[in-house]
Amino acid sequence: MSHSTSTAILGIDLGTTNSEVAILHNGRIEVVEVSPGERRLPSCVGLADDGSTLIGNSARNQLALHPERTIHSVKRHMGKEVDLTLGDQHYSPQEISAMILRRLKEIAEQQSGERYQRAVITVPAFFSDAQRQATREAGEIAGLSVERIINEPTAAAVAYEGEHSEPLTILVYDLGGGTFDVSVVRIEQQVVEVLASHGNNQLGGDDFDQLIAEMLMDHLQQEHEVDITESLQAMARIRDAAERTKLALSDSPYYTVEEENLIQHKGRSIHLSLELSRDDYEQAISSLINETMQAIHTALDGANLSVAELDRVLLVGGSTRTPLIQQRIKKELGIDPRFDIDPDLCVAQGAATQGALINGDEVGTVLV
DSSP states (O other): OOOEEOOOEEEEEOOSSEEEEEEEETTEEEEOOSBTTBOOEEOEEEEOTTSOEEETHHHHHHTTTOGGGEEEOGGGGTTSOOOEEETTEEEOHHHHHHHHHHHHHHHHHHHHSEEOOEEEEEEOTTOOHHHHHHHHHHHHHTTOEEEEEEEHHHHHHHHHHTTOSSOEEEEEEEEOSSOEEEEEEEEETTEEEEEEEEEETTOSHHHHHHHHHHHHHHHHHHHHOOOOTTOHHHHHHHHHHHHHHHHHHHHOSEEEEEEEEEEEETTEEEEEEEEEEHHHHHHHHHHHHHHHHHHHHHHHHHTTOOGGGOOEEEEESGGGGSHHHHHHHHHHHSSOOBOSSOTTTHHHHHHHHHHHHHHTOOOOOBOO
16 A cells, blocks of 8 residues: 555553554544454553564563563653563663654554554653653654654643533543542633642552452462562563453453463462452452542642633543442542543544644544
8 A cells, every 4th residue: 555644643541561553544533443343452561472562462462371482561661761571682662662653653554555654642741751751752763753742631621521512620630550540621612721739649540450460369379388589581471461450340340360370380280260359359459549549639729720610521541431430530520530531542532633633634523
């Protein structure tokens, strides 16, 4: 396919767990499918057996088997002087992030038939100047002119903004894979102003996974007297099982974790089989959820607003699918949170909308 160079600006949500890219297509914003029926690209980079580079699902799929040559959650390292290794190659966090960005750019080009050179990339509201600069550098390494680095809550608010013409005061609760922030945002006549933000850029769904993983490891210790922490492969499988458990318990009250032949111990193969309830999960994460509730009130205080002055609450990030979060927000604020635009996708949609506004393009409906 021959590509014509587009003046359009990609909207990219460079996430801890997953990343997404949105484009303006026929006057509408849509998040591009990275594979049939899937719009989220795992933020994973790996090295295959033949030495080739794996990005996205292929890298994610080998994480449990080859954790020593798979990098995930690189967003947590942005802005730091960290050396990341794949085989005998050494990379900065910017270089690994650039591989993910380049892949998103390629996917957008394949789907649209256009060649893209410009992007708006989102970051957590609490990212430091160093983290923002590292994100910009990653975009440049990927061959993109980064038109703007914008805050994720701003992008989420922009994605919803088109529905209403009257001024809105919105609380954006953003819990991603590795970062959390809550922002109070004012929207009026296409101007988005962040009145206040509060959060923790080292708190996210990964921490929920870790708490479940600890429950699984405690069970193995009690049931089999085995410590699996010295086995990279077993630990990677436990982390993978923990993430599956988190997702399952967001939909169902119970889930049975099954991992056969997890590790060899004293000449025998150890199997993991444990039923966990949603109550078990919610008790484990309750202290982290409490921290996020406190952040809501800190942000409201920073904006000099009361709960009664909020028009709506938006949920952003896949971890907000946890029912306890939705229940606690409703109890805390008396407002049913909104997530009618997919919480995994609305940030990329807002980034692409911002890109269209920078370009002076007309934007119609945001496609879910």
